Amino acid sequence: MKVIFEKPKSLEDVTFHYCPGCTHGIIHRLIAEVIDELEIQEKTIGVAPVGCAVLAYDYFDVDMHEAAHGRAPAVATGIKRVHPKNVVFAYQGDGDLASIGMAEVVHAAARGEKITIIFVNNAIYGMTGGQMAPTTLVGQVTNTSPTGRDVEHSGYPIRVSEMLGSLVGPGNSMKRVSVHDPKHIGQAKKAIKEAFINQIEGKGFSLVEVLSTCPTNWGKTPVEALKWLEEKMLPYYPLGDFSPKEGV
Amino acid sequence: MQKVIFNEEKCKGCELCTTVCPKKIVYMDEKKINSKGFHPATVTQQEECISCGFCAMMCPDVVIEVRRPSKEGKKDE
Ligand SMILES: Cc1ncc(C[n+]2csc(CCOP(=O)(O)OP(=O)(O)O)c2C)c(N)n1
Ligand code: SF4
Ligand code: SF4
Ligand code: SF4
Ligand SMILES: [Mg+2]
Numbered sequence: 001m002k003v004i005f006e007k008p009k010s011l012e013d014v015t016f017h018y019c020p021g022c023t024h025g026i027i028h029r030l031i032a033e034v035i036d037e038l039e040i041q042e043k044t045i046g047v048a049p050v051g052c053a054v055l056a057y058d059y060f061d062v063d064m065h066e067a068a069h070g071r072a073p074a075v076a077t078g079i080k081r082v083h084p085k086n087v088v089f090a091y092q093g094d095g096d097l098a099s100i101g102m103a104e105v106v107h108a109a110a111r112g113e114k115i116t117i118i119f120v121n122n123a124i125y126g127m128t129g130g131q132m133a134p135t136t137l138v139g140q141v142t143n144t145s146p147t148g149r150d151v152e153h154s155g156y157p158i159r160v161s162e163m164l165g166s167l168v169g170p171g172n173s174m175k176r177v178s179v180h181d182p183k184h185i186g187q188a189k190k191a192i193k194e195a196f197i198n199q200i201e202g203k204g205f206s207l208v209e210v211l212s213t214c215p216t217n218w219g220k221t222p223v224e225a226l227k228w229l230e231e232k233m234l235p236y237y238p239l240g241d242f243s244p245k246e247g248v
Numbered sequence: 249m250q251k252v253i254f255n256e257e258k259c260k261g262c263e264l265c266t267t268v269c270p271k272k273i274v275y276m277d278e279k280k281i282n283s284k285g286f287h288p289a290t291v292t293q294q295e296e297c298i299s300c301g302f303c304a305m306m307c308p309d310v311v312i313e314v315r316r317p318s319k320e321g322k323k324d325e
Contacts, residue, residue: 001251001315001318002315003314003315004299004304004314004316005301005305005312005313006314011310016308016309018309020261020262020286021263021264023308025309026306026307029310182306185305185306186305222262222264223267
């Protein structure tokens with residue numbers, strides 16, 4: 001019997017605390033698979049965020065560091081500059097990265113820091129009970145937008161990959177992927193792998209924005225949530241490569 | 249022959265794996281309940297499984313392991 005699929009080595013053999021059907025778990029697994037395939041478990045250092053993934057340090061079997069809310073890119077910068085031969089990644093939610101931590105990610109990208117960020121965009125603050133995020137869709141109902149996000153009041157959702165791609169020069173990489181079906185999960189893994197390779201080759205900053213679900217705070221079953229991601233998030237957040245092609 | 253193996257204790261009953269199986273053989277076992285209180289996903293028609301791995305890729309909780317028989321002359325090799 002040939003093993004087609006099993007738990008990656010870089011993932012601890014524990015049960016995630018995530019809600020049933022939450023795609024944070026798929027994204028964790030993809031990162032661990034990539035670490036295994038690149039054979040970098042011994043030299044990878046991860047930075048965990050504040051958000052539902054706050055306990056990520058318990059799940060990856062690599063060295064991990066916790067960062068204050070939104071500050072993962074700054075912490076990852078420090079680690080990478082002190083340990084340039086190590087592979088450093090940060091795992092951040094959209095509240096963490098695109099609200100309180102927007103300054104840190106913009107400047108880390110602008111400096112071309114040789115770190116990799118896995119940016120989990122689930123269009124909401126999951127951990128704190130479902131408040132509106134900068135990535136919440138227009139019309140999306142959350143605890144703090146009970147009648148739907150109103151452009152007049154809150155503006156338009158921020159497209160982080162496009163924004164960062166417009167700021168920086170070549171060598172930096174920004175891609176948006178999704179995990180709503182096996183085909184897209186395969187593409188997401190490929191993008192995560194390329195982002196790590198971008199760092200290993202010393203090219204620059206790399207970010208992979210992964211569209212993800214929050215069935216609990218979206219008020220949907222896990223299956224409905226995947227469908228909602230596909231039908232509502234994909235049109236506003238197109239998948240693709242937003243890396244700068246030439247100097248700015 | 250077990251081609252697809254579910255660690256039923258770890259299952260959270262989300263049903264995502266049941267939606268992606270091309271053979272439609274993954275189902276929630278309503279007769280069982282794990283210590284978390286969920287009906288776990290499972291496959292009984294193991295012979296129907298084509299070892300595509302889709303169910304395992306879709307599972308957020310790494311519940312599923314997939315194997316492929318390495319018999320010579322087998323179509324799915
Ligand atoms: C300095 C500070 N401000 C606010 C909070 C409260 N807080 C915790 S997690 C969070 C948002 C998390 O949302 P996101 O980053 O999108 O992660 P998710 O839970 O959706 O994965 C907030 C505002 C905090 N912990 N620390
Ligand atoms: S609250 Fe949302 S993001 Fe957090 S674990 Fe639950 S489903 Fe996932
Ligand atoms: S490996 Fe493929 S065919 Fe077998 S149970 Fe899983 S999804 Fe179905
Ligand atoms: S996807 Fe995983 S956790 Fe969800 S029902 Fe299937 S086996 Fe259980
Ligand atoms: Mg979020």
